Amino acid sequence: MEYRQLGTSGLKVPALSFGAGTFGGRGPLFSAWGTSGVDQARRMVDLSLDHGVTLFDTADVYSDGASEEVLGAALKGRRDQVLISTKAALPTGEGPYDAGVSRSRLVRSVEAALRRLDTDHIDLFQLHAYDAAVPVEEVLATLDDLVRAGKIRYTGVSNYAGWQLMKGLSAAEKHGRPRFVAHQVYYSLVGRDYEWELMPLAKEEGVGAVVWSPLGWGRLTGKIRRGQPLPTNSRLHRTAQFGPPIEDEHLYRVVDALDEIAKETERTIPQIALNWLLCRPTVATVLIGARDEEQLEQNLGAVGWELTPEQVARLDAASEVMAPYPYYPYRTQAGFRRLNPPLV
Template structure:
């Protein structure tokens, strides 16, 4: 396992993070604990969750029900100080007008809920889940800064922000003397490289940490999907995951086959190959492994320190 600092901070983080969106949603507490224990035993010290993660995500009106945070909270006892606990705020937690967004009202209420479910006095990295067009950034950043002053939050980060949104937030923080986002969490993988246009250069320029989610393209880069019509029974797509449908193109299926051949040449599976590509991108601080099975963690750990050659990077770039 490799470790580095999160952005400009002195906070040491592993280059693999455990993503827990499946906890209490697709897998029960027993399976979740097995995965959590394996991750911590392997040296992964970042646990990423959100108040939104839980069974409510699969209701017709998608809202947070907190099962993931609850499972983590119950099972981190005695080792809380060994992990960097990251959670998020902003997505719907109900149907009321103030049950979502990044207003001071919502943030102050939801941080208390997360702290209670996580059974902790503080959150190491509190991330805004997505940009809120309805709330001034000044209000959001002021509320987050107050949480840092109160000791309830150590660092703040953003998720799914465009480069201009991060730049605007940084300018406001500097101007008003507020806390600044130390990291960005975004989707990035071999099939989704839009981040390279602006977000990656911005993070490199401003020394912001970059936490990558969906490095497996929601399972597309596992090689389990052979066509849009063949869906394995235990797959996300078979469970109704809509976002993966965006990856089901003829071009992507062809690219996956080429990546698979390269993976076989290096004696790793396609998931390991795809994850390792992410870990070898200079802007990436940590890749979030959204585990629903134990081997998702053990496979990832096996290649966590694989340094790619320039030749291999060029081969992938040509596909």
């Protein structure tokens, strides 16, 4: 397993990390992702560690906290071998104090996560969404207190717009607070919006991308084909409404390119899609989830080899879409590109 610096921090993370959203199995969304209990989760942790995967990511909203509970139980006795990442901000109830990143909510959320995870610290704590109602200075001061108390080690965000992330980074520099070192983002061959603004910002400011849903909400498994109905066992029947829409022809064009390269490399379509992400600028780690050990074993095969530059170029061409304004001139017009060349 390759290990990479998380942004400009001193924390090293594996190129592939484990996303524990499949643990717990509560609720309509997360039960569709997976229903792993403690015994199966422990086997997946064993397999992950055998392959050098040492970062395990979860969140308080995953299965109403059950994901954290199952992960904590599965890691029992080997906490010093792993890194734990979790998140808070999204609503966990209907009450006025059950959502957001106010000081009281953050402190309570961290304390609750520590109990569920059965640990005394969180290695990477991320704000799961931007909360427009809370001053950024309050958020950063609270995170600073939690870092100084030893309850969290590093901080990051997830699902932020560029201006929201930059606002936090600027305020941290101004007030001497810990900087966000990670941005957990959606990025895949069928979802390349990250490249338009967030990737250049991450490169400039030293923020590492922690990639979620790298297979495009399950669309890049190789099971979805042109002219064929959606497989009856596809989780997209239950989860498609939660993710970004993707035009059918765009998906089929990407899958066609993946098919060709799968034949050339004797790798699976998911392995190729994951490997493509690992060679993108600013990507620190890619989260892989799995409903069982067989699926996890297959995803772990995405490392230890490289696509050729020509294969990468074919995947780039097949997955490219027109960026919206103001991004498209910098990608399509020579004068704009000369002043500010795209990273990819």
